[in-house]
Amino acid sequence: MTFDAGNNNDNDSAAALVLTLHGLNDTQANRHAYFAVTLLLYSVTVLANLTVVAVVLAEKSLHEPMYAFLCNLCLNGVYGASSFYPKLLHDLLADAHRISYGGCLAQIFGVYSYVFCELTNLAVMAYDRYVAICLPLKYHAIMTPRWVGQLLLLTWSVALLESVVGVALTSRLPLCRLHVRKMFCTNWVVVRLSCADTTPNNVYGFVLVVCHLAQVLLIVVSYAHIIGTSLRSVAGRRKFFQTCLPHLTTLAVFTLSLMFDSMFSRYGSSIRLQALSNLMAAEFLVVPPLINPLVYGMNLQRIHTQVLRMLGSNKVQTLT
Structure with a gap:
């Protein structure tokens, strides 16, 4: 049985549509356990990312371009996690897993603007490391506070604009079905619910893929130059391992997570184990925001030292 929302041109009527999410059908028996684990993951993700941001803001010696982009990465991680976890936590305790059409579109906007911002920010971080290692004498002349601010503004502007379009x-597509075969809304899943021509959506998706592949190419070219320069000296190799290895780890985690989501979009319907399907579908929203601050906190010595210093001062205050 299908439902055609295109017969009514009233926008209010379209906004009143309610979609049913089917990704959590097998969680009812252990809903409280799943809720506790999910709440813990969300809490740790938010706390870890905000701790890195707080450390950078509090320590004046960390007020450098690299750490500004790191803060942006962490804030974006909180933003992406917050577009996913609160609705999931609600649904884990609810008997019915539904979302309004307007809420679904809002979640799509949050999820995809997080993805686009992450990709752009990683490209900007690669550019920053390229200038720092390959053009060290010109670094402060190029990476001025004004230019850093413009890059941060560009990162969010591009992500938000791409998501709005x-x-x-x-949102212009009429819906013929109201059942989402995932535990959260994604653009491609909702587009597939329509019985209208989706060619503009497909073309726009192709344009986005090309644009972000260009960003990946920029990262690859940057690191080809970075590695070539780093191999020429011991100091260069040390700087590479200290500041570039965390970035490469973050890039690898995020890329693999997106690949898992792509695999789920193609082959998810053939996976019978619901827990595995959910893991593949949501990994890009769960793993990178959780791992990124831990990777940088452990590998960047100045971040690591300041975190330990903060924890140590808190222990002293508690004892006194």
Whole structure:
């Protein structure tokens, strides 16, 4: 049985549509256990990311371009996690897993703007490391506070603009079905619910893929130069391992997570184990925001030292 929302041109009527999410059907028996684990993951993700941001803001010696981009990465991680976890926590305790069409579009906007911001920010961080290692004498002349601010503004502006256009293209489609075969809304899943022509959506998706592949190419070229320069001296190799290895780890984690989501979009319907399907579908929203601050906190000595110093001072205050 299908439902056609295209017969009514009233926007209020379309906004009143309610979609049913099917990704949590097998969690009812252990809902409280799943809720506790999910709440713990969300809490640790938010706490870890905000701790890194607080450390950078509090320590004046860390007020450098690299750490500004790191703060942006952590804040984006909190933003991405917050577009996913609160609704999931609600649904884990609810008997019915539903979301309004407007809420679904809002979640799509949050999820995809997080993804686009992450990719752009990783490209900017690669550019920053390229200038620092390959053009060290010109670093402070190039990476001025004004230019850093413009890069941060560009990162968010591009992500938000791309997401607005994508959501606008999706919102114009009439829906023929109201059942989402995932535990959260994604653009492609909702587009597939329509019985109308989705060519504009497909073309726009292709354009986005090309644009972000160009960013990946920028990262690859940057690191080709970085590695070539780093191999020429011991100091260069040390700087590479201290500041570039965390970035490469973050890039690898995020890329693999997106690949898992892509695999789920293609082959998720053939996976019978619901828990595995959910893991593949949501990994890019769960793993990178959780891992990124831990990777940088352990590998960047100045971040690591300041965190330990903060924890040590808190222990002293508690004892006194």
